Amino acid sequence: MDLASPGEHVPLRESHAWIEVPIERRIMSFFTKKISRRMVMQALIALPTLSLFRGLPKADRPDADPDAIVEINGWILKRSDLA
Amino acid sequence: MIFDSYEAFRAANFTPKVCILGSGPAGTTIARKLGAAGIPVVVLEAGPREFSDDSQDFYRGSTVGDPYFDLDITRLRFLGGSSNHWAGWCRVLDKQDFEPKAWAPDTGWPISRADIEPYLNEVHDILELPDFRPDVSISDDIRWVQLIKSPAVRFGEKYADELDKSKNIAVVLNTYATELAGDGRRVTGAKLWSNGQDAGSFTADYFIVCTGGLENSRLLLWSNQRSNGGVVPNAAALGRYWMEHPTFEGGNAILADYSEFEVDATNEAFFSPTLAAMERLKIMNFGIRLIETPYAGIKSLVADLACTAPDMAEWVAYQLSQNLRCAAQLYVAWEQAPLASNQIELSKTDVDHAGVPRIELHWKKSEMEHRTLLEGLRLFGTTLVQKNLGRVRIADWIVNGGDYPTNEELAGHHHMGGTRMGTDVTKSVVDANSKVHGMDNLYVGGSSVFCTSGECNPTTTITALACRLGDHLGKLIAV
Numbered sequence: 001m002d003l004a005s006p007g008e009h010v011p012l013r014e015s016h017a018w019i020e021v022p023i024e025r026r027i028m029s030f031f032t033k034k035i036s037r038r039m040v041m042q043a044l045i046a047l048p049t050l051s052l053f054r055g056l057p058k059a060d061r062p063d064a065d066p067d068a069i070v071e072i073n074g075w076i077l078k079r080s081d082l083a
Numbered sequence: 084m085i086f087d088s089y090e091a092f093r094a095a096n097f098t099p100k101v102c103i104l105g106s107g108p109a110g111t112t113i114a115r116k117l118g119a120a121g122i123p124v125v126v127l128e129a130g131p132r133e134f135s136d137d138s139q140d141f142y143r144g145s146t147v148g149d150p151y152f153d154l155d156i157t158r159l160r161f162l163g164g165s166s167n168h169w170a171g172w173c174r175v176l177d178k179q180d181f182e183p184k185a186w187a188p189d190t191g192w193p194i195s196r197a198d199i200e201p202y203l204n205e206v207h208d209i210l211e212l213p214d215f216r217p218d219v220s221i222s223d224d225i226r227w228v229q230l231i232k233s234p235a236v237r238f239g240e241k242y243a244d245e246l247d248k249s250k251n252i253a254v255v256l257n258t259y260a261t262e263l264a265g266d267g268r269r270v271t272g273a274k275l276w277s278n279g280q281d282a283g284s285f286t287a288d289y290f291i292v293c294t295g296g297l298e299n300s301r302l303l304l305w306s307n308q309r310s311n312g313g314v315v316p317n318a319a320a321l322g323r324y325w326m327e328h329p330t331f332e333g334g335n336a337i338l339a340d341y342s343e344f345e346v347d348a349t350n351e352a353f354f355s356p357t358l359a360a361m362e363r364l365k366i367m368n369f370g371i372r373l374i375e376t377p378y379a380g381i382k383s384l385v386a387d388l389a390c391t392a393p394d395m396a397e398w399v400a401y402q403l404s405q406n407l408r409c410a411a412q413l414y415v416a417w418e419q420a421p422l423a424s425n426q427i428e429l430s431k432t433d434v435d436h437a438g439v440p441r442i443e444l445h446w447k448k449s450e451m452e453h454r455t456l457l458e459g460l461r462l463f464g465t466t467l468v469q470k471n472l473g474r475v476r477i478a479d480w481i482v483n484g485g486d487y488p489t490n491e492e493l494a495g496h497h498h499m500g501g502t503r504m505g506t507d508v509t510k511s512v513v514d515a516n517s518k519v520h521g522m523d524n525l526y527v528g529g530s531s532v533f534c535t536s537g538e539c540n541p542t543t544t545i546t547a548l549a550c551r552l553g554d555h556l557g558k559l560i561a562v
Contacts, residue, residue: 076465081391
């Protein structure tokens, strides 16, 4: 599955005013922008998985030591394991 | 000689110099040592030759604090004592277990491991052990340790014939001391109970209490109460500093090569921290038991790993497809920091058939123990990463500081402390020779004298200490 960024399909942070809009209207807004149900479902499915990675150290950061030990979700890993 | 009642024993006109209470590993070992030295000994065994519900009922009690085993299940009251249900796992306390630790109050023994080492050859004969192999350093923090799974000697079965034929040792079954009487210098006698009834009084030159890591405290607390402090004159620590080896599944490991570690006949390996690691992290000793994971358990582990390290999960899946062993469960048993508040008290409401108050055990794990568990698993995990030996996943409840599970092993059925050894009479009950402080003729045998528990099963150390005490008394009494 393509792990699309939620920002691409679910523009929840477009403006502060958006937060004040009732949820029903937000949902309707998606469809008015002609986003397919399939795309919405893909984004929703991807969200929980993405949250797992939110706190992960960047394995491919140029300055990161690949041998550094990191603890993620209870796993004791080498940073390079996250690649 | 083995007698079934005190009445039968009395009819034999045998006059012992030493009375040993209890026929478990400590009592039997001391009796054999003294008997071999030509000293007449009587061993009073509260229970019969075989298990009986009636005898076991005397061990009922209650626990306050953390969940613990029923007190009539966690020990046995018949010839051979709790050796009748031990698993036979053997290891002697480490050198570092005897030493005081600045980060853990009330640690340190008045003796060192060198004091019991001269007796280890005897212990090997008694417990039928091969020689121990030295620890193997895996990293600066972790060492592979050997824990020998012996044939689990049942002292009653193994030594019944020898005891029966002995001219110097009399074993009296179904008979025990409900209380000792003392005058603050000496035990002057014992009130006996035999085959369900009062059997009068008995006296000997020396008494050695070897009734187990719970019962020793109970007997001495009750005796002291009845004698107005005449049995344990310095009783501030009596019943206190009680310890167990809490035991829980701590997580899992994925191993690059299971054969990297030497495993025993049941595919298990054991690991402990170095003293430097304990000092750096301010934790207690622990033992990680690595057990090969059944296939069903691996699938969920791989799925979990896939969320965090997909490539590694793929590697594990490949290993599995090649039918290679690559995953293990990690069980952790650890040393409790000695706490005076973990203690054996006498029940104020419940007594046994002989009228002796039952035990109320107060036992609670401390914050340092959770840290020992968590940091211990982190140490092991870090070592596996650094050495490219594998990866560890720590159980969620440990990482998140959750409650201890109640559906696991809980502890090792190892009852230690209560009459601990020491020089400070406010924090110990017996001296370096296991003699009760201030008393001339009262000694204690067994794991109740442990000052600290280390991480290993106690029977090997109990037997070594018993050999040492038997040797000491043999020389003392022979003079």
